[in-house]
Amino acid sequence: xxxxxxxxxEHGTVSLDRGASLYLAGEKGHAWRVxxxxxxxxxxEPTGTQFAxxxxxxxVVGAETLLFGRYTFSAHALSPCSLRPxxxxxxxxxxxxxxxxxxxxxxxxxxxxxxRCGKAAExxxxxxALMGSGGRGVALPRLRDIADITDxxxxxxxxxVTSLSADGxxxxxxxxxxxxxxxxxxxxx
Amino acid sequence: xxxxxxxxxEHGTVSLDRGASLYLAGEKGHAWRVxxxxxxxxxxEPTGTQFAxxxxxxxVVGAETLLFGRYTFSAHALSPCSLRPxxxxxxxxxxxxxxxxxxxxxxxxxxxxxxRCGKAAExxxxxxALMGSGGRGVALPRLRDIADITDxxxxxxxxxVTSLSADGxxxxxxxxxxxxxxxxxxxxx
DNA sequence: CGGGGTCTTGATCTCAATCAACCAATGTGG
DNA sequence: CCACATTGGTTGATTGAGATCAAGACCCCG
Numbered sequence: 441x442x443x444x445x446x447x448x449x450e451h452g453t454v455s456l457d458r459g460a461s462l463y464l465a466g467e468k469g470h471a472w473r474v475x476x477x478x479x480x481x482x483x484x485e486p487t488g489t490q491f492a493x494x495x496x497x498x499x500v501v502g503a504e505t506l507l508f509g510r511y512t513f514s515a516h517a518l519s520p521c522s523l524r525p526x527x528x529x530x531x532x533x534x535x536x537x538x539x540x541x542x543x544x545x546x547x548x549x550x551x552x553x554x555x556r557c558g559k560a561a562e563x564x565x566x567x568x569a570l571m572g573s574g575g576r577g578v579a580l581p582r583l584r585d586i587a588d589i590t591d592x593x594x595x596x597x598x599x600x601v602t603s604l605s606a607d608g609x610x611x612x613x614x615x616x617x618x619x620x621x622x623x624x625x626x627x628x629x
Numbered sequence: 630x631x632x633x634x635x636x637x638x639e640h641g642t643v644s645l646d647r648g649a650s651l652y653l654a655g656e657k658g659h660a661w662r663v664x665x666x667x668x669x670x671x672x673x674e675p676t677g678t679q680f681a682x683x684x685x686x687x688x689v690v691g692a693e694t695l696l697f698g699r700y701t702f703s704a705h706a707l708s709p710c711s712l713r714p715x716x717x718x719x720x721x722x723x724x725x726x727x728x729x730x731x732x733x734x735x736x737x738x739x740x741x742x743x744x745r746c747g748k749a750a751e752x753x754x755x756x757x758a759l760m761g762s763g764g765r766g767v768a769l770p771r772l773r774d775i776a777d778i779t780d781x782x783x784x785x786x787x788x789x790v791t792s793l794s795a796d797g798x799x800x801x802x803x804x805x806x807x808x809x810x811x812x813x814x815x816x817x818x
Numbered sequence: 819c820g821g822g823g824t825c826t827t828g829a830t831c832t833c834a835a836t837c838a839a840c841c842a843a844t845g846t847g848g
Numbered sequence: 849c850c851a852c853a854t855t856g857g858t859t860g861a862t863t864g865a866g867a868t869c870a871a872g873a874c875c876c877c878g
Binding site: 559560592593595596599616617 | 833834835836842843844
């Protein structure tokens with residue numbers, strides 16, 4: 441995997457290209473807040489790598505390092521993104537911070553489970569909606585990633601994106617490895 | 630839904646029959662720790678009810694009430710279970726408690742996503758393994774619940790359980806609505 | 819006794835998986 | 849600079865696992 445990780449001058453901010461690695465399971469490191477873009481988390485199993493989570497702008501990833509010192513999952517950029525080191529204010533922050541993170545994790549769980557229900561087209565729309573919430577124009581992740589997250593195959597994702605784009609449900613701009621989805625038809629669910 | 634919720638004399642412990650409701654989304658209430666059995670959480674949507682989470686022995690459900698006062702999801706018993714009110718020790722417990730809950734939630738997320746990958750037989754075995762960890766002999770949940778969790782249909786679940794039981798992969802005891810899975814062949818994944 | 823929820827079984831259909839090429843862009847080393 | 853490998857994406861033909869539709873059995877309960 442080509443890794444293009446560039447470090448910003450201030451705050452330790454980093455930028456990742458689509459597909460770039462943020463960290464690998466088992467490595468030492470700290471938590472990050474996602475400023476923009478989206479990150480996929482994967483569980484490394486002897487039998488292969490398994491999609492295990494998704495983080496979008498505003499989310500914190502790698503919080504488990506505060507407990508274990510090491511990352512539980514591997515993290516890769518689904519779309520170009522920027523991140524900043526995140527650390528829990530030791531005592532200043534009350535329980536509220538943690539409760540919010542727990543509540544957010546539970547809601548995110550429901551969202552991700554929903555990405556594996558329904559027909560192919562519906563799953564992909566739900567994923568893009570999740571990634572796009574809070575920003576106009578989502579960079580389309582690699583088909584391989586969309587497939588892993590929705591539990592479809594690349595072939596099916598390719599066909600579905602093409603047809604969604606053809607019938608106007610999706611407005612896909614750009615070509616080949618640099619595509620953006622401008623607008624997702626907003627009928628719910 | 631028949632609700633059989635019986636209250637223990639001490640500690641506010643409650644016992645639930647398979648299928649019984651612990652609480653509904655939107656109600657006021659407090660958090661619970663699952664002592665035994667397993668609980669499914671559902672998101673109530675205008676379009677219907679959507680599986681949103683699973684709690685087994687040792688887990689805490691309804692922690693979001695500490696933040697919002699009300700439950701975000703509805704909770705029903707998958708198998709007979711007992712619970713005890715749970716409250717965060719205000720200051721005595723440090724951040725450790727919260728971090729552990731967050732780490733647990735993330736691992737659980739990966740587990741639940743895995744229940745929606747692979748063939749029907751594999752999904753069902755993974756679910757029973759998840760429910761059975763830490764106790765010999767799992768009560769088989771209603772097929773409807775298994776179907777919702779694994780994103781299969783009741784018909785497929787029925788056929789699959791029958792065939793897994795026939796070929797010895799699953800040792801199912803009892804009949805009709807009171808079946809226990811004694812042993813799950815433990816080849817991994 | 820009848821009714822509703824749970825489970826089972828069968829027949830048929832459909833969507834997505836699979837298998838197999840192929841193209842376009844990027845990168846690499848001589 | 850060219851040959852070559854690699855990665856990401858596309859398209860077509862075929863297949864299969866599970867959805868869907870339908871009917872009936874079983875059991876509990878009022």
